[in-house]
Amino acid sequence: MRTSIALFTRDLRVSDNPMLYAAVAGADRVVPLFVLDPKLPTPPNRAAFLLRCLTDLDDALRDLGGALIVRHGDPVTEVSRLIAEHGVSDVHVSADVSGYAQRRQGRLEAIPGVGVHVHETVTTAAAPGSLTPTGGGDHFAVFTPYLRRWQTAASRIPLPPPSRITIPEVESAGFHDVASGEGLPAPELAEGGERTGRALLSEWVDGPVAGYADGRDDLAGDRTSRLSPHLHFGTLSPVEVLYRVGRDSQGAREFGRQLAWRDFHHQMLAARPRTAREDYRPRGDRWRDAPEELAAWREGRTGYPIVDAGMRQLLREGWMHNRARMITASFLTKTLYVDWRAGARHFQQHLVDADVANNQLNWQWVAGTGADTRPNRVLNPLRQAIRYDPSGDYVRRYVPELHRIPGAAVHEPWNLPVPERRALTYPDPVVDLADGRQRFLSARNA
Ligand SMILES: Cc1cc2nc3c(=O)[nH]c(=O)nc-3n(C[C@H](O)[C@H](O)[C@H](O)COP(=O)(O)OP(=O)(O)OC[C@H]3O[C@@H](n4cnc5c(N)ncnc54)[C@H](O)[C@@H]3O)c2cc1C
CATH class of the missing domain: 1.10.579.10 (DNA Cyclobutane Dipyrimidine Photolyase, subunit A, domain 3)
Incomplete structure (x- = not known):
């Protein structure tokens, strides 16, 4: 019996999730795993949102016959432990771009004796590194030429959720205490979870997106999609968002352009992870201490x-x-x-x-x-x-x-x-x- 691990990271959804889809398609049993890593700072707002995402994902997986298995600790150690305990043959994970994510991916790929499958176009619409300037180089440093390439690149068709998931007997640590910082969540914090994200997307596609080009800078009108936390945690797929929004109205096209900005920054960070801390183009600044x-x-x-x-x-x-x-x-x-x-x-x-x-x-x-x-x-x-x-x-x-x-x-x-x-x-x-x-x-x- 073939067992695989679907390691969730910033892709907390069952719809259009190539990572989960491939894990289920290629094995008899799947461990849908999320590892809370204490080394990753999760301040109160993101912790509260994340908790809702995990609860919702667990519900969605249960509807499909599975459940979300949660562990606390280093993701690679936890994956290795599960491999040993359950005779796992394959590990599936979504590609991601931060230094942390790239190191995690490298360490997973170094685990001996298992197939590690890294899936692109789960956290971004275009895979970072897949579009490169004609003049050479591993990434685009200017947005407009990137946008031109991005707009003509082929996109995949969104996937449905897997029809059924079978999981082995695995212990789960639960997911009650995810906050790593002090303090309470913001009083008017948005609600996490794939269901909420999909409802927001449907509302957005059914109307407001058409007025996006005129309304996106209207501060009081609040006429942007507010989909960003769902795109961040992956409760919505950027590929599916683009697919559903389409390109029919000027608003839809302008909205697509913003998602291109998102991909643009991801491809820059993928190529230069140190820009999380260091100037991409140093200007000799001597910042004020104020x-x-x-x-x-x-x-x-x-x-x-x-x-x-x-x-x-x-x-x-x-x-x-x-x-x-x-x-x-x-x-x-x-x-x-x-x-x-x-x-x-x-x-x-x-x-x-x-x-x-x-x-x-x-x-x-x-x-x-x-x-x-x-x-x-x-x-x-x-x-x-x-x-x-x-x-x-x-x-x-x-x-x-x-x-x-x-x-x-x-x-x-x-x-x-x-x-x-x-x-x-x-x-x-x-x-x-x-x-x-x-x-x-x-x-x-x-
Ligand atoms: C200083 C600064 C910090 C920012 N920090 C973040 C951040 O941590 N996370 C984040 O998702 N966005 C960040 N943005 C970009 C942008 O402000 C937010 O994505 C946007 O306000 C989210 O609201 P929305 O979903 O209603 O956006 P919409 O206007 O509805 O746009 C749709 C989606 O396009 C993407 N998008 C829009 N603008 C940008 C942009 N400039 N760069 C990259 N993607 C964009 C987002 O995923 C957004 O959800 C930052 C912008 C600035 C100027």
Whole structure:
């Protein structure tokens, strides 16, 4: 009797999961395994989301006749143990790109006596490394040529869930305590799990995606898909998302372009795992050490309402609108000239969708040490606010101290008449925008 292990990682779903599908198709019995590795930091928001994903995956596997087997410890050690205990012949795992994932994959492949199968297009739509520039090189460093290749690359058809799973008698450790950090999850955290992800996707495809091209920068309108945590944990398949969204409307095509950004960052990290910590394009920065300004930024009290609204959305929901991520990240790395790594760490701590590829490389993009072809652009938070939150509703939603200020006036509380200004419990700006911009440009041009 042939037994295989389906090692779940960031692919916590039964639908369109080539890793699970192949494991079931190639064996009589399968151990659907998830290993909680204490070495991987899982802050409260991601831990809470992950717990829901695991519960939901267990339910889905039980409906198919199986169950999720959970172990705690080093994944390779746990896999080796199961191989010895159950005479396993094959191990299936999805390809992934971080240094951690690449090391795990290498160690799995080194286990003697078993077939290790690494499946592509499970965590990304295009396999990292499968698209390379015509001029040579192992990855694309600029998005537009990558997009052109990505759009014409063949894509596979999504797979159904396996029809039945038979598992051997295996002990499971359960999955109650997955958080590795202190603190509680954000009060308005999204709900994890494949069922929730699929419901969200269906709603998105049935309507809002058509308006995505016009609505994606509308901060108050909240008109993006919010699928990012599901793509991060793999409760949704990027291949299936693209397949279902199609290319019929301008919104659908623009949405597809965002998923290409996701793949783009994954292929960069796959080729250069050290960019999780090191500048992709070093600019000779000598970042400022400014602990008080950094603390004000983290807590959403910089005195710039649009920046503070974004930072407080992060604390309240464990998620932030993309436009707000760009504004807050530019404010930290350029206006305050603080190291992108400090910002990326804070985002990693709170974002439910935080992943090494998208977080670190978007931070580098904004800081101008990554793939941005205009690395010294500085976003002016006021101009951004007037353009992307013209009604001021986004700011009033997240900065309650300012909720009485009507319209766009909320973006410039310093212009209020003195008595009204004094009555506010809202801080003065931590920096003058023009000074901050000048300091950054001088440093970069030095
Ligand atoms: C400083 C900074 C940090 C970020 N950190 C992360 C992160 O840790 N994890 C993460 O998934 N995204 C990150 N992003 C990208 C983007 O902000 C989020 O993917 C997006 O806001 C998620 O919301 P959504 O699902 O509603 O997006 P939608 O606008 O509906 O887009 C659909 C999907 O496309 C992908 N996508 C969209 N924009 C980008 C982008 N710029 N780069 C890569 N993929 C993108 C996401 O998977 C997203 O779910 C970051 C952006 C910045 C500027």
